[in-house]
Amino acid sequence: MTQSTIDFRSDNCGRAAPELLEALVTANTGTELGYGADSFTAALQARLADVFETPVRVYPVPTGTAANAVALAASCTPFGAVYCSADAHINTAECNATSFFGGGTKLTPVAGPHGKVDPAALESAIVTAGKGLAHKSQPAAVNLVQATDLGAVYSIDEIAAVAQVAHAHGLKVHMDGARFANALAALGCTPAEMSWRAGVDVLSLGVTKNGGLLADAIVVFNADTATSIGFHLRRAGLVWSKMRFASAQIIAYVENDLWLRLARQANAAAAAIAAQIGGLPGVTLLAPVQANELFIDMAPAALSGLADDGILYYRRGPRLARIVCRWDSSAADVAALVAGIRRHAAAA
Ligand SMILES: Cc1ncc(COP(=O)(O)O)c(C=O)c1O
Numbered sequence: 370m371t372q373s374t375i376d377f378r379s380d381n382c383g384r385a386a387p388e389l390l391e392a393l394v395t396a397n398t399g400t401e402l403g404y405g406a407d408s409f410t411a412a413l414q415a416r417l418a419d420v421f422e423t424p425v426r427v428y429p430v431p432t433g434t435a436a437n438a439v440a441l442a443a444s445c446t447p448f449g450a451v452y453c454s455a456d457a458h459i460n461t462a463e464c465n466a467t468s469f470f471g472g473g474t475k476l477t478p479v480a481g482p483h484g485k486v487d488p489a490a491l492e493s494a495i496v497t498a499g500k501g502l503a504h505k506s507q508p509a510a511v512n513l514v515q516a517t518d519l520g521a522v523y524s525i526d527e528i529a530a531v532a533q534v535a536h537a538h539g540l541k542v543h544m545d546g547a548r549f550a551n552a553l554a555a556l557g558c559t560p561a562e563m564s565w566r567a568g569v570d571v572l573s574l575g576v577t578k579n580g581g582l583l584a585d586a587i588v589v590f591n592a593d594t595a596t597s598i599g600f601h602l603r604r605a606g607l608v609w610s611k612m613r614f615a616s617a618q619i620i621a622y623v624e625n626d627l628w629l630r631l632a633r634q635a636n637a638a639a640a641a642i643a644a645q646i647g648g649l650p651g652v653t654l655l656a657p658v659q660a661n662e663l664f665i666d667m668a669p670a671a672l673s674g675l676a677d678d679g680i681l682y683y684r685r686g687p688r689l690a691r692i693v694c695r696w697d698s699s700a701a702d703v704a705a706l707v708a709g710i711r712r713h714a715a716a717a
Contacts, residue, residue: 435602665690
């Protein structure tokens with residue numbers, strides 16, 4: 370186990386929120402049916418319908434990758450194309466899971482700033498795709514990552530603009546919300562505004578990265594998409610028998626706005642770092658810092674200096690550091706990182 374307390378590697382490296390652990394203990398009484406036929410999973414459906422202000426179908430799943438791949442498989446045909454940012458997690462880090470679960474579904478990167486999909490680039494990709502030609506993948510869905518894989522946040526208008534293009538051509542809109550709460554906290558809007566009201570059909574709702582333990586969820590707003598999800602999940606062995614413990618975590622996650630409180634803490638840590646290093650000579654932020662991640666370009670020697678100080682982070686290239694803040698990132702860790710960046714940037 371890593372003993373260093375200065376850890377900016379990932380939001381996966383943090384603790385689970387005590388409220389979620391307590392929810393597991395509370396759920397550990399009596400007997401309940403398995404495979405989602407329990408009272409906690411029923412309560413979760415009602416709770417998220419309330420949170421999203423619309424009827425939803427919720428499928429708790431073990432990982433964000435499972436949520437993305439199954440949500441997209443259910444939105445596509447095997448010969449379908451999913452449009453996404455080149456930086457999208459489904460394109461860079463999920464080992465072809467979308468294609469595997471979709472039975473051949475192809476990912477097609479489209480241009481856009483800071484990990485976003487640009488609506489004009491999407492339109493152009495769809496109209497030149499060869500719709501109806503049996504030689505070509507058929508446009509099926511678009512994937513938006515909110516917050517993006519470069520730490521930026523789509524505005525509601527930006528989501529709606531992409532969704533409008535997608536729906537005009539009959540495509541489904543999938544949102545990878547591994548950091549949905551971070552984006553929600555950043556925008557200060559409602560969950561409905563940032564999802565189905567802006568045109569999102571199906572959402573991968575992240576929980577684990579923001580104080581969760583062992584569960585994310587697929588949230589379906591468009592009933593057409595929901596019909597095959599249960600079959601995909603079961604066939605892949607992704608349906609917990611003791612589902613109630615996953616559902617209990619997710620109920621606790623949204624209770625009393627816990628998810629927003631945790632996300633605000635992580636976002637505030639990232640904003641504090643950005644405010645203190647922005648404009649320093651030799652330090653360039655790759656994208657606006659709008660959620661809980663920073664992508665920092667610095668001289669290789671400066672990056673090595675940070676690592677030699679014992680500060681943990683991921684290096685994404687000779688000059689690029691990814692810094693991820695968590696709900697449990699401390700002010701002392703933030704101060705140590707900022708001091709290290711200042712010192713090593715000045716020396717490099
Ligand atoms: C944007 C994004 N989507 C999806 C995932 C996948 O989550 P998991 O690792 O739980 O499969 C991640 C994980 O890093 C992520 O950053």
